[in-house]
Every structure is written in C-alpha cells, then in structure tokens.
Amino acid sequence: MSEDKEVLLEKVREFEARTGHTVDSYPGDPNNTASVLKEHRYLSEPISPENAKKQMSAMSRRGFFVGGAAALLGIFGWRWMPDETKTNLIRRTFEFNERVSQLFYSPRRLATEFPEARVTMPARFNGAEGLDEVVDLAAWRLNVSGLAGRTDDLVITLDDIKNLPRTEMITEFKCIEGWSTIVHWAGVRFSDFAAKYAPKNRDGSTGDVANRPQDLPRYVSMTTPDEKYYVAWDMPAILHPQTLLAYEMNGAPLTNEHGAPLRLASPTKYGIKQIKRIGRIEFTDERPRDYWGGPEYGYDWYAGH
Amino acid sequence: MSFHGGEAMEKQLEKKHPLAVRWLHWINFPLLAMMIWSGILIYWANPVYGIRLFGYELFKFFPQSFNEFLGIPFRLAEGLQLHFFFMWFFAVNGVVYIIYTIVSGEWRALLPIPASLKRAPFVALHDAHIVKNKPPQGKYNDAQRIAYTSVILMGMGSIITGLAIYKPTQLSWLTSLLGGYEWARWEHFWLMVSFVLFFAVHVFQVIMAGWSNFRSMITGYDIVEAVEPKHEPAPAAEEVTA
Numbered sequence: 297m298s299e300d301k302e303v304l305l306e307k308v309r310e311f312e313a314r315t316g317h318t319v320d321s322y323p324g325d326p327n328n329t330a331s332v333l334k335e336h337r338y339l340s341e342p343i344s345p346e347n348a349k350k351q352m353s354a355m356s357r358r359g360f361f362v363g364g365a366a367a368l369l370g371i372f373g374w375r376w377m378p379d380e381t382k383t384n385l386i387r388r389t390f391e392f393n394e395r396v397s398q399l400f401y402s403p404r405r406l407a408t409e410f411p412e413a414r415v416t417m418p419a420r421f422n423g424a425e426g427l428d429e430v431v432d433l434a435a436w437r438l439n440v441s442g443l444a445g446r447t448d449d450l451v452i453t454l455d456d457i458k459n460l461p462r463t464e465m466i467t468e469f470k471c472i473e474g475w476s477t478i479v480h481w482a483g484v485r486f487s488d489f490a491a492k493y494a495p496k497n498r499d500g501s502t503g504d505v506a507n508r509p510q511d512l513p514r515y516v517s518m519t520t521p522d523e524k525y526y527v528a529w530d531m532p533a534i535l536h537p538q539t540l541l542a543y544e545m546n547g548a549p550l551t552n553e554h555g556a557p558l559r560l561a562s563p564t565k566y567g568i569k570q571i572k573r574i575g576r577i578e579f580t581d582e583r584p585r586d587y588w589g590g591p592e593y594g595y596d597w598y599a600g601h
Numbered sequence: 602m603s604f605h606g607g608e609a610m611e612k613q614l615e616k617k618h619p620l621a622v623r624w625l626h627w628i629n630f631p632l633l634a635m636m637i638w639s640g641i642l643i644y645w646a647n648p649v650y651g652i653r654l655f656g657y658e659l660f661k662f663f664p665q666s667f668n669e670f671l672g673i674p675f676r677l678a679e680g681l682q683l684h685f686f687f688m689w690f691f692a693v694n695g696v697v698y699i700i701y702t703i704v705s706g707e708w709r710a711l712l713p714i715p716a717s718l719k720r721a722p723f724v725a726l727h728d729a730h731i732v733k734n735k736p737p738q739g740k741y742n743d744a745q746r747i748a749y750t751s752v753i754l755m756g757m758g759s760i761i762t763g764l765a766i767y768k769p770t771q772l773s774w775l776t777s778l779l780g781g782y783e784w785a786r787w788e789h790f791w792l793m794v795s796f797v798l799f800f801a802v803h804v805f806q807v808i809m810a811g812w813s814n815f816r817s818m819i820t821g822y823d824i825v826e827a828v829e830p831k832h833e834p835a836p837a838a839e840e841v842t843a
Contacts, residue, residue, distance in 0.1 A: 337740075338616035342827035348612035355820035363627060363819060370631060389686045400771065407770040408777055468782055470769065473677065474647030476782055538770075563770050594678040596685070601770040 383591065394598040403536050407563030407601070410466045416477035419546055421553050425587065426525025427573060433557050436521070442513060442579030444494045444502035449576070452493075454557050457541060460484040460492055465538055465561075472566040472588075472595060481561040483542035487535045495579035503579075509535060517584030518560065521575030528584035533564045533600055541574070566599045611827035617740065617817045619705065625698040626818060632694055633796060635687040636759075640793055642680025645673050650790055662790075688763065695756045710740040712750055717743035728809070752799050755792050762789040 343351075377385075438457065439449040463485050470476045487505055495503040497511040505512065509531065516534045519526040533539065539562035543550060550556040555572025562570060568588040578584070589597035618626075645668060651661040668674055702708045713721075724744035726732040736742055741749065765776040765785040779785040807815050817823040 339825070340614040342611035342613050345610060345612050348614060348824045351614060352816070352820065352822065352824055355822060356816055359816075359819035359821075366627075367631075386682045386686065389682070393685055397768070397771075402771070405771050405773065408773050408781070468769070470782065471647075472681070474643065474786065475649070594682060596681060601768055 386594065387591075390596045390598065393596070394600070397598065397600050398530070398532065401532055401600075403532060407467050407538055410468070410478050412466065412480065414478045415466060415480050415546060417546070419479060419554065420475070420477045422471060422473075422567070423572075424553065426520030426522060426571070427552065427555070428524065429522055431521075431552060431556055431573060436557055438558065438574060439576040440493055440578075441576065442495055444496040450493060454543065457484055457489070457543065457558060460488050463488070463540055465540065467538060467561075467563040469561075469570070470563070470566055470601065472568050472599065479561070480546045481540055481542045482544035482547075483540040483558075483561065485537060486539045486541055486560075486562075487537065489541055490535065490579075498581055505535060513579045513581040515580050515582070515584050517578045517580055518571050518574050519576045520571065520573050523575070525571060525587050526585060527560070527569050527571045528586040528589065528597065529565075529569065530598065530600070533562070536562065536564045538563055564601050566601070568595065569599055612824050613827045614822045615825045616821055617823050618821050619701075619707070620821060621701050621705070622698070622707065623818060623821060625694055625701065629691070629694050629698070632687055632691040635683060636691050637793055637796060639680045639683035639687065640789075641671075642673060642676040643684060644790065645675075645680075646677040650787065662794075691756075692760055695753070695760070699753065711746060713743065713746040717746050721747050728806070748799070748803075752796075755795055755799070759789065759792045759796075762786075762792060765789075 433454075437451045437453060439451055441449045443450055461484065462482060464480065464482045466478060466480045468476050469479045490503070490505045494505070495512055497503045497508075498513055499511065501511070503512045512531050514531055516529045516531065517526065518529070539560070541558055542561040543558050545551075545554050545561075550559060550572075555574075558574050559572040560570045560574065569586075586597050587593070588595040589599060641663070644662070648662060652659045663673075702711060720736055720743040723732055723734075724736045724742050727734070727736055728744075736744075761775070762779060762785050764772055765779050766782065766789055769776040769782050769785075776782055776785055779788060813823055
C-alpha cells in the first residue's frame with residue numbers, strides 16, 4: 297500500500313510540474329491537514345472543464361439572486377417600514393427583553409459592594425432635570441400615594457424616613473451613557489419603607505412586602521416636587537435589598553445637585569432611574585410613565601441590571 | 602492504478618461549504634455590522650478608550666472627524682434600541698452555527714490541530730511571498746483554522762462581556778470574574794475592535810484568494826483540478842457527457 301502511495305505521490309509531483317498547478321490537498325500527502333484530521337472531501341465525478349463551468353454558472357446565478365434578493369428585502373424592508381411600526385417594534389423589543397429579565401430576576405442576587413477606599417471622589421454630577429427650583433429643606437415633605445387603608449396621600453417628613461432602619465452601602469453607580477462611579481450611600485431600604493407604610497394590594501387588602509410581594513401593585517411611580525422629572529419602577533426591583541431611599545452620599549447629607557433631601561439609589565437600574573429630590577411616591581398597578589423611558593427619548597423603560 | 606489529470610485536464614466540483622454554513626455566515630455579516638454600528642453609537646456617550654504609549658495618546662477612539670463624518674453624535678438611545686434588538690439574532694445565529702458545526706462534524710476542518718500553531722506563521726509568510734513552499738491546505742489551512750476558531754471565541758466573548766455589562770447586578774459573579782463593570786466594558790470594546798481587524802484581514806484574504814474561492818461561499822462549490830486518484834482502472838467506455 298505504501299508503495300502505491302509513493303507511486304501516486306510521484307504522479308502528483310509530475311502533474312504539478314507539468315501543469316504548474318499545486319495539488320494542495322492530495323489525500324495521501326502526510327502533511328495534508330485534511331488527511332491528518334480525516335477531513336472528508338466531497339468531490340463530483342471528473343467532468344469536462346466546459347461542463348464544470350456551466351454547472352458553476354447556474355449555481356452562481358441562483359446563489360447571487362437569492363442572496364441579492366435577501367439583502368434588498370432587508371434594506372428596503374427597514375427603509376420602507378413606517379415610523380410607527382418601527383417605534384412599536386422597538387417598544388416591543390424592550391418589553392420582550394424586560395420579560396426575559398424578569399424571568400431570571402432574583403432579589404437575592406446582590407450587586408458587588410466595595411471598600412471605602414474605592415469611593416470615587418469627588419462624586420460625579422450629571423442631570424439636573426427636576427432640580428430647577430431651590431429646595432426649601434424645612435418645608436420639604438414626601439407625599440405617598442396608594443397606601444393601604446386610605447385614599448388620600450400620606451404626607452411625611454425627612455425625620456419620619458430617618459426613623460426607619462438605616463442602611464449603608466458602597467456600590468457602583470452606572471450611567472446609561474456608559475460611565476460608572478463608586479458611591480457610599482446611606483438611607484432607608486425601600487422595602488423597609490414599604491413595610492412601615494404598607495401599600496394597598498391589588499385586591500384592596502393591606503400589602504405584606506416581606507411575605508406576599510406577589511399581591512402588591514406591580515409598579516411604583518416617583519416624581520420630583522415640580523413634577524418635571526419622573527421615574528417608573530417595577531415592584532421587584534424597588535424591593536431589592538440594595539434599593540435605598542438615600543439621604544446621605546459619601547458621608548454627608550445629599551447636596552442640592554445630588555438630590556437633597558431624599559433620592560433613590562440602587563445598583564439594580566441605571567442612574568436615569570435613580571431619581572433625585574423625590575416629592576411623591578405612588579404605588580400603582582398601572583404602568584407609570586418614565587422621563588427617559590418614554591417615547592420622547594426612547595430609552596429602555598425597564599433599564600434593569 | 603490510473604491517474605486522472607492527464608491531457609483531458611478534467612475538473613471536479615468540490616462541495617466546500619454546506620448550505621447552513623453559507624446562510625449562517627452571510628446572515629452574520631449584517632448582524633455583526635449592526636451590533637458594531639449600534640455599539641459605536643452607544644460608545645460615543647462615554648468615549649474613554651484610546652491607544653496610549655508612555656502616557657502619550659497615539660489614537661483616540663474615535664476622532665471627532667470620524668464621529669461627525671458618520672453622523673454618530675447624540676444617538677445613544679437609538680444605539681441602545683438597535684443593540685438590544687439585534688443582540689438576539691446575533692446570539693441565536695452564533696449558537697446555531699456552533700451547534701451545526703459540532704453536529705455536522707464540520708469542526709474537524711475548523712479547529713486548530715496541535716501542529717497548526719507551528720505552521721500558521723508559514724501560511725502568513727507564504728501569503729507575503731516570503732516563503733515559496735505552499736503550506737498544507739485541507740479545507741482550511743492552519744492560519745484559517747486559528748482565525749476562524751478565534752472569531753467564534755470572540756463572538757462568545759462579546760456575548761459574555763455584553764451580558765456582564767447588561768446585567769451587572771443579576772450577573773455580578775460574571776462581572777466580577779471579568780474584572781468588574783469597567784473592565785467588562787473595556788473588554789467588550791476591544792473585542793469589537795478585534796472584529797473590525799478580523800474583517801479587514803478576512804476581506805483582504807478573500808480578495809487575494811480570488812473569485813472562485815469567494816463564489817464557493819455563495820454556491821457551496823469550487824472547481825478543482827481532477828487529481829483524485831481512482832482506485833480502479835477507469836472502464837474504457839467511460840465518457841463524461843455535458
């Protein structure tokens with residue numbers, strides 16, 4: 297058999313010398329990667345060059361036609377798609393992504409916490425929507441709507457918030473623009489807040505945040521006192537143990553530009569959702585509007601991490 | 602034993618790329634293009650990367666002229682919309698390709714073998730006309746095996762680093778594994794650059810390899826010289842009809 301191989305190899309070399317064509321995948325060649333890995337070659341019966349050319353041309357025409365048609369369909373399908381259809385497609389994609397995210401979401405999975413030394417100093421400022429007016433800290437009150445056992449808003453003070461268990465965390469604040477900073481927050485877990493000020497369940501009964509979160513209304517809406525900035529949160533993310541109603545940042549009370557006297561801080565969503573200077577909190581089963589996540593700006597309503 | 606390839610100069614049609622591979626390859630092209638384009642729209646909002654040497658910035662990603670020429674500024678929301686739409690198709694296409702490659706046995710022609718690492722540089726030297734001997738070529742040569750396997754790993758890397766940026770809290774273990782959120786973003790960015798470099802070399806090589814090779818990615822077939830040795834002497838009556 298090896299003698300046959302020698303003869304064949306010789307003939308291949310002779311063929312190469314005569315035609316100037318390199319036989320680069322001769323199966324008996326020990327250096328051939330195809331034979332080393334037992335690559336199988338799928339070869340037709342030998343045919344005349346004219347026949348080969350004819351068959352290839354037919355296949356080429358078909359291939360380029362199908363490929364070209366598919367490409368044109370893609371390009372013009374997108375170009376001629378009405379804006380309304382596009383907007384719907386984008387919205388439905390975000391909603392689909394949201395459902396997938398919710399499917400895998402667990403409140404037990406926590407964001408990494410960092411040592412004090414890693415805190416970004418000075419804290420980065422970005423976004424003043426809803427902070428136009430000068431805040432009168434003494435006059436500031438928090439309005440809470442959708443609570444169990446009442447139809448009007450509950451009005452509470454910062455001291456009422458501070459009377460709740462204090463929680464601190466050093467987490468990464470992530471802006472949807474792509475940058476991140478590490479911030480030391482102090483405040484009240486939203487879940488502690490909602491345990492004390494129980495929301496009204498969907499069936500009208502008193503909400504039990506710790507044990508029966510599935511009965512709660514699905515959303516929380518928050519707005520600045522001037523109502524110029526507003527965010528929407530889904531209940532699972534707002535009840536995450538690292539979602540805080542924060543009143544301190546990096547060891548000091550919140551400054552004006554960072555949302556004095558009370559803001560949201562959470563590594564479960566982008567910064568656009570971490571509203572500064574909260575004026576009103578509403579528990580609701582109706583999907584609330586969101587400043588950046590609305591049709592005007594077109595960001596992801598969910599924006600969840 | 603007889604040997605074909607004599608005076609007749611007969612040809613053989615060689616099936617090179619299965620239908621599935623051709624579709625998956627060509628579908629991937631616009632998908633990857635959209636992922637890169639939308640990624641650049643997103644990146645613009647925080648353009649912090651560059652090539653630095655001894656504290657001196659040699660190149661900034663991206664120069665203002667580049668951004669303006671392509672109309673990139675202030676399209677973050679659009680970039681996110683496109684990125685989070687096409688990501689599904691990009692990922693599914695890649696997963697289907699990997700499954701197909703494994704099930705069909707195509708991986709045998711694709712994965713580098715131990716000798717590939719040693720021989721791949723000679724492919725490059727041969728391509729550069731420095732080394733005359735043609736390196737062994739199966740369906741792919743050793744450099745191709747490494748390149749095509751790498752690009753699949755890069756795709757996986759893009760999905761993994763992308764997930765780490767997309768869900769850094771729910772997947773905090775993954776984000777930490779990649780060195781944290783900022784590193785994951787850096788890795789995701791450089792994988793994109795690697796794709797662009799791969800694309801440039803790939804297109805160049807395809808042009809150099811010629812039309813027949815390019816056509817085989819569309820039709821699936823290439824025309825090769827009939828050199829396949831026949832194990833039985835050809836019957837005298839054998840005629841090839843057009």
